Amino acid sequence: MLAILGGSGLAQLSSLSETRRISARTAYGEPSGPLTLGKIGGREVIFLPRHGDAHSIPPHQVNYRANIQALKDAGVSRIAAVATVGGIRREFGPGALVVPDQIIDYTWGRASTFFEGPGARVTHIDFTEPYSAALRNDILAAARACGEPIADGGCYGSTQGPRLESAAEIARMERDGADLVGMTAMPEAALAREAGLEYAAIAVVANHAAGKGDSAHAISLTAIEAVVEQAMQRVRRILEQLAAR
Ligand code: HPA
Numbered sequence: 001m002l003a004i005l006g007g008s009g010l011a012q013l014s015s016l017s018e019t020r021r022i023s024a025r026t027a028y029g030e031p032s033g034p035l036t037l038g039k040i041g042g043r044e045v046i047f048l049p050r051h052g053d054a055h056s057i058p059p060h061q062v063n064y065r066a067n068i069q070a071l072k073d074a075g076v077s078r079i080a081a082v083a084t085v086g087g088i089r090r091e092f093g094p095g096a097l098v099v100p101d102q103i104i105d106y107t108w109g110r111a112s113t114f115f116e117g118p119g120a121r122v123t124h125i126d127f128t129e130p131y132s133a134a135l136r137n138d139i140l141a142a143a144r145a146c147g148e149p150i151a152d153g154g155c156y157g158s159t160q161g162p163r164l165e166s167a168a169e170i171a172r173m174e175r176d177g178a179d180l181v182g183m184t185a186m187p188e189a190a191l192a193r194e195a196g197l198e199y200a201a202i203a204v205v206a207n208h209a210a211g212k213g214d215s216a217h218a219i220s221l222t223a224i225e226a227v228v229e230q231a232m233q234r235v236r237r238i239l240e241q242l243a244a245r
Contacts, residue, residue, distance in 0.1 A: 002243055003076040005067065006049040007083040007184060009204070009228035013047045015040055015240050024070035028111070029063050031070040041244035046074055050081075050184060059161040059183035065111055068191040078135055079192055080242060081201040082235055084228055085182035086164070086209035086219070088174050089154065093213060094227045096205040097148065097234065099139050102155040103130045104178050105186040109160075112187035114194045123194075130189050132198035139200055142241035148234045154179035156203060158186040164219055167211025181209050202238065204231045 004013060016038030023034045036047040048067060051057045071079060087093055115123040136152075143150040157178030159165060165173070165181060173181060180203050192199035206224045208215040 001044050001046060001074075001076050001078075003046040003048065003071045003079045004239055005079055005081040005188070006047060007081070007204075008051060008055065009084055009232045010082050010235065011049040011051070011053060011055055013236070013239070015236060016045065016047060022074070024073065026066045026069040026073065028065035028069055031066045032057055032062060035070060035074055037074075040240050043243050045243045046071060046076055060107070060110065062184065064187050064191055065114060068188070068195050068197065069114075072195045072197060076197060078132070078198040080135065080139060080239065081184075081188060081199065083182045083184050083201055083203055084206040085156065085180040085203045086170075086207050086215075087179075087205040088157070088170060088181055088209045088212060089179035090213075092151070092154065092179060092205050094205055094207055094223070095231050097143070097150040097231065097238075098154045098180060098203040098205065099136050099150060099152055100156040100180060100185070100201055100203050101129070101131055101136065101153040103185050103189055104155060104157045104173070104176055106157055106159045106173070107186050110187055112190060114191065125190070125193050127190060127193060130193070131200045135198045135200035138245055139202060139238065139242055142245060143238045146237045146241050148238055150202070150238070154203070156180045156182060156185045156201070159183055165210045170209045170211050180205070202235055204228060204235060
C-alpha cells in the first residue's frame with residue numbers, strides 16, 4: 001500500500017474518499033497524528049501529515065521513527081513524501097517541482113536509526129541511492145501522465161531548522177553539491193530504508209534559498225505561502241495519478 005507523507009501546505013488530502021482515522025502507537029511513541037486511511041481512484045492509500053493536523057510540530061521535533069514505524073505497521077510498502085524546499089540550483093525557482101535523487105544530511109540530534117537501544121545489533125544499511133528508483137520513476141510517470149512539469153533529480157540538503165539558512169550556509173551547501181534545501185528528508189529517508197520501505201519525494205520549491213535570486217537579501221515568508229498553495233494543487237493531481245497506478 002502507498003502512503004503519502006504530507007509536508008507544509010499539505011496537511012489535508014481532500015481527494016481521499018471513504019476515510020477513516022486510526023490512532024497508532026509504536027515502540028518509539030506516537031506518530032505526528034492519526035493515520036488517515038482512504039481511497040483514491042479505488043485504491044487504498046494512507047495519509048499522514050508530518051507536522052501534525054494543525055501544523056504544530058517543527059521539523060526537528062517530528063517523531064520520524066514513530067511515523068515510519070506506524071506506516072509500516074499499517075501495511076505500507078511505499079512512501080511518497082512531499083516536502084517544501086528552498087531552491088539552490090538556478091533552475092529550481094519558486095513553484096518548481098523536483099523528484100530528488102540524492103541527499104546530504106546537515107541535521108543533528110535527531111533520533112535517526114531503529115538500530116540502537118537495548119538488545120539491538122549494530123546494523124548498517126546501504127544508502128548509496130537514498131531514494132527508491134522504482135518509486136521515483138512512478139512519480140515521474142504520474143506527473144507526465146497529468147502533464148505537470150517536474151524535474152528528474154537533484155540533491156536535497158537536509159538542515160536542522162526551524163530557522164532558514166544564512167547566505168553563507170547556502171553558498172557552502174551549493175559547493176557541497178546541494179540543489180535544494182529542506183528540513184525533513186533526514187532522518188525520514190534513512191529510517192524508511194532501515195524499515196525496508198520504498199521511499200521517494202516530491203520537493204516543492206517554495207522560495208529561492210537564502211542569498212539566491214529574489215532571496216538575495218531576505219526570504220519573503222508571505223510570498224512562500226501563495227507559491228506553496230498553488231504548487232500543492234499540482235502535487236495533489238500527481239498523487240492522484242500515482243495512487244491509481
Ligand atoms: N530552507 C529550508 N527549508 C525550506 C526552505 C528554505 O529556504 N524553504 C522551504 N523549506
